[in-house]
Each structure stands twice: as structure tokens, then as C-alpha cells.
Amino acid sequence: MTTTTATSLPAAPARPLGVYLRLAATAMFWGGTFIAGRTVAHVLPPIVAALLRFGVAAALLLLIVWRKxxxxxxxxxxxxxxxAALGLTGIFLYNLCFFGAxxxxxxxxxxxxIALNPIVTALAAALFLRERLSGRKWAGIALAFFGAAIVITRGDFAGAVHDISQSLGTGELLMLGAISSWAVYTLVGRRALTxxxxxxxxxYAALxxxxFLAVGAVPQLGQIDWTQVGWTAYASVGYLGAFGTVIGFVWYYEGVKALGxxxxxxxxxxxxxxxxxxAALLLGEPVLLSMVLGGAVAVAGVTLTNR
Known part of the structure; x- marks a missing residue:
């Protein structure tokens, strides 16, 4: 996902049906980034995977900004x-945590x-920017975190209390780091780039x-056997850069302009x-009841908070 909170986009308003379809497709593209990201994460170091992703994205963004x-x-x-702060938080840190997780x-x-993104952002805005949260928003935040707790603990709260490492490992902590990085990215964009x-x-953030990624990735580039990186990894990088970043971004802000x-x-x-x-269809991952229930509760909390 890539987004800022600036207010204008030089794109012509689309018809309502077209806007809805593009926003739904954007959510689909962003959902697909987790499958593409997992594919890449198993063959490339996180910082190299992120470098390739944003090499594609930056090239396409430069073309779009030149044309528009x-x-x-x-x-x-x-x-x-x-x-620079946007690039450090929303690109560098977020993607290191994303691919690492x-x-x-x-x-x-x-x-x-990812359902916690707007919740963590709202809390950060209240803490650092002194934005007030109503009772309804606090209720939504609590509901969203309860849903996330169901997912994280796989519904076994007693087991998590007895041994938190069963539920909260390095991967989960990295995803929490990604969400926190995105919250900072959002707040910086909201206040500084209007x-x-x-x-x-x-x-600019992508560049x-x-x-930052290039500086960190240089020592690792020479250690990779590129002949062992299959076409699925390269295709996934292309998807992440083009669909998961650029097309998703453009369509999302067309929706913001047309609908609010x-x-x-x-x-x-x-x-x-x-x-x-x-993940279930393409990677064969199991869909646990705790994932369905916790995800539904978290989404309900987010909806209540953003209502």
C-alpha cells in the first residue's frame, strides 16, 4: 500500500460505478501484495526485495507525474x-518490516x-497531534484491537497469557512495526505536504x-545468486511495484477525489x-475460524471508528 493525505489529484472524475469498481480493484491489488510479498520474501532478503519493488514503482511514478x-x-x-521522512517511514521501514514478516x-x-492501520493512525494522531477521539471512536478502537487479539492468539487467550511467544513471534512484531511506520508516514503526509x-x-517519497534502500542493499546485492531467482519472484516484484503501488495509488486517489x-x-x-x-486459494494456507471471526470484529471496529 502507498498513500498520502494531500488533497488534490489532476485526474478527471470518473463515473460512480467506475469509481467503485476501481476502488474494489485497488483493495484486491493491495490484498494481492501479501501473496506476492511472501513469494519474494522466500528468495530475496527483505531490503533487496523492497529495493526492486520501488525501483519499478519509482520509474512508473516519474512517468505519471511527468505526463499529468x-x-x-x-x-x-x-x-x-x-x-525524506515519508521515504524513511512509509517506504524504507514499512517495507523492511513487511517483507521480513x-x-x-x-x-x-x-x-x-493491516486492518489495524487506521486504528493505530488514529491513536497516534490523538497522542502526538492532540486530535480528539469521541466515545464512539474509542469503542471502535477497542473493538478493532479485540478482533486483532483473536487473530494474534488464534482464539486461545489463556494460552497466550501462559506463553505469549506462542502467539506473538518475530513475524507478528514486524507486522506491528510495519503498521506503526505507516501511521507515522500518514501523519507526516497529513501535516507537512498539503x-x-x-x-x-x-x-518524492518513493525516490x-x-x-535509503539502495544504500542498505548494496552489501547484499553481490551475495545473491540471481540465476536461482525464478520468474515467479520477478513477476511478483513487477506486481508489487506496478499494481500494488502505482496503479493502486492512482485509482485510490481518483476514488478520494470523486467520493471523498x-x-x-x-x-x-x-x-x-x-x-x-x-492466501488460501494461491498458497494453500488454511483459513482458521479465529481468522474469520477476529478479522470480522476488527473490520467492524475500523468501520465504527471511521464512520
């Missing part, structure tokens, strides 16, 4: 620092964690993130649904 806006705008000093836990299980279009802000942020954000609740479904 005539190129990237010049940045003020504050915007340089803000876009997918190398350790099933794709469907990882996808369900003068940039979403496509320009995201392009910064690509730079709140109505468009409702479609994000479909991401874990698609993620779990694809």
Missing part, C-alpha cells in the same frame, strides 16, 4: 525534510494485521525510499478479505 503534472515541483526546505508468518495472517499533489508527494476520503477509505476494509482469500 509536467514533472516534479521544486520543494521548500520543509518539504524536502518531510518527503512475510518471510516468517503466513500471508493471510499478515494481511489481517501543498503537494498526492502523486508528486508519493513520487527517497529508493535511495471517508467513503473511499471504506474499501480498505476489503484488503484483509482479499489477502486471506488469495
Amino acid at each position: 503534472e509536467g514533472g516534479l515541483p521544486r520543494l521548500s526546505r520543509q518539504q524536502v525534510l518531510a518527503t 512475510l518471510g516468517r508468518i503466513p500471508a493471510g495472517r499478515a494481511a489481517l494485521f 501543498q503537494l499533489s498526492p502523486v508528486a508527494a508519493t513520487t 527517497w525510499g529508493l535511495l 476520503a471517508s467513503r473511499a477509505a471504506v474499501f480498505n476494509n476489503l484488503v484483509p478479505v482479499f489477502g486471506v482469500t488469495f
Whole structure:
């Protein structure tokens, strides 16, 4: 997933049905990133996988921003620092945690964690930006975390209390790190980049993130036997960069422009649904009752919070 909170996109409004279909397709693309990410995570180190993903994404974003806006705008000093922060949090740190988690836990299980993104962001906004949360929002947050607890513990709360390591391992902690990184990314974009279009802000963030990833990946690039990286990994990288990042981003903000942020954000609740479904169909992962129940409760909490 790649998104900012800037307010304008130079795309013509689409017909309502087309907007709904694109938003549903965007949720499908983002759900598919967990399957593609798990495929890549088993053959490439996380930082190299992220580097390849955003190499594809940055190239496509530069093409789009050139065609839609005539190129990237010049940045003020504050915007340089803000876009660098976006690249560090939403690109570099998020993707290290994302690929690291997918190398350790099933794709469907990882996808369900994403339902907590808006909840953690709302809590961070309340804590750091002093945004007030109503009683209804607090109830939604509590409900979402209860749903997440069902997923994390696989419904065995007593076992988790006795031995938390049964439920919360390195993969789960990395997904929590990914969610936290995304919350910071969202808040930085909301406050610091209101003068940039979403496509320009995201392009700058992708370029910064690509730079950070390249610096970290250089020592590992020479250690990889590229002849052993199969076509499925390369296809997955292409999917992650093109569909999971660029096309999903453009279509999502067309939806935001046509329907408003709140109505468009409702479609994000479909991401874990698609993620779990694809994991079962394409990777043969089991769908546990705790995943279905916990995921439904978490989505209900998110819906209540964002209502």
C-alpha cells in the first residue's frame, strides 16, 4: 500500500460505478501484495526485495507525474525534510518490516494485521497531534484491537497469557512495526505536504525510499545468486511495484477525489478479505475460524471508528 493525505489529484472524475469498481480493484491489488510479498520474501532478503519493488514503482511514478503534472515541483526546505521522512517511514521501514514478516508468518495472517492501520493512525494522531477521539471512536478502537487479539492468539487467550511467544513471534512484531511506520508516514503526509499533489508527494517519497534502500542493499546485492531467482519472484516484484503501488495509488486517489476520503477509505476494509482469500486459494494456507471471526470484529471496529 502507498498513500498520502494531500488533497488534490489532476485526474478527471470518473463515473460512480467506475469509481467503485476501481476502488474494489485497488483493495484486491493491495490484498494481492501479501501473496506476492511472501513469494519474494522466500528468495530475496527483505531490503533487496523492497529495493526492486520501488525501483519499478519509482520509474512508473516519474512517468505519471511527468505526463499529468509536467514533472516534479521544486520543494521548500520543509518539504524536502518531510518527503525524506515519508521515504524513511512509509517506504524504507514499512517495507523492511513487511517483507521480513512475510518471510516468517503466513500471508493471510499478515494481511489481517493491516486492518489495524487506521486504528493505530488514529491513536497516534490523538497522542502526538492532540486530535480528539469521541466515545464512539474509542469503542471502535477497542473493538478493532479485540478482533486483532483473536487473530494474534488464534482464539486461545489463556494460552497466550501462559506463553505469549506462542502467539506473538518475530513475524507478528514486524507486522506491528510495519503498521506503526505507516501511521507515522500518514501523519507526516497529513501535516507537512498539503501543498503537494498526492502523486508528486508519493513520487518524492518513493525516490527517497529508493535511495535509503539502495544504500542498505548494496552489501547484499553481490551475495545473491540471481540465476536461482525464478520468474515467479520477478513477476511478483513487477506486481508489487506496478499494481500494488502505482496503479493502486492512482485509482485510490481518483476514488478520494470523486467520493471523498471517508467513503473511499471504506474499501480498505476489503484488503484483509482479499489477502486471506488469495492466501488460501494461491498458497494453500488454511483459513482458521479465529481468522474469520477476529478479522470480522476488527473490520467492524475500523468501520465504527471511521464512520
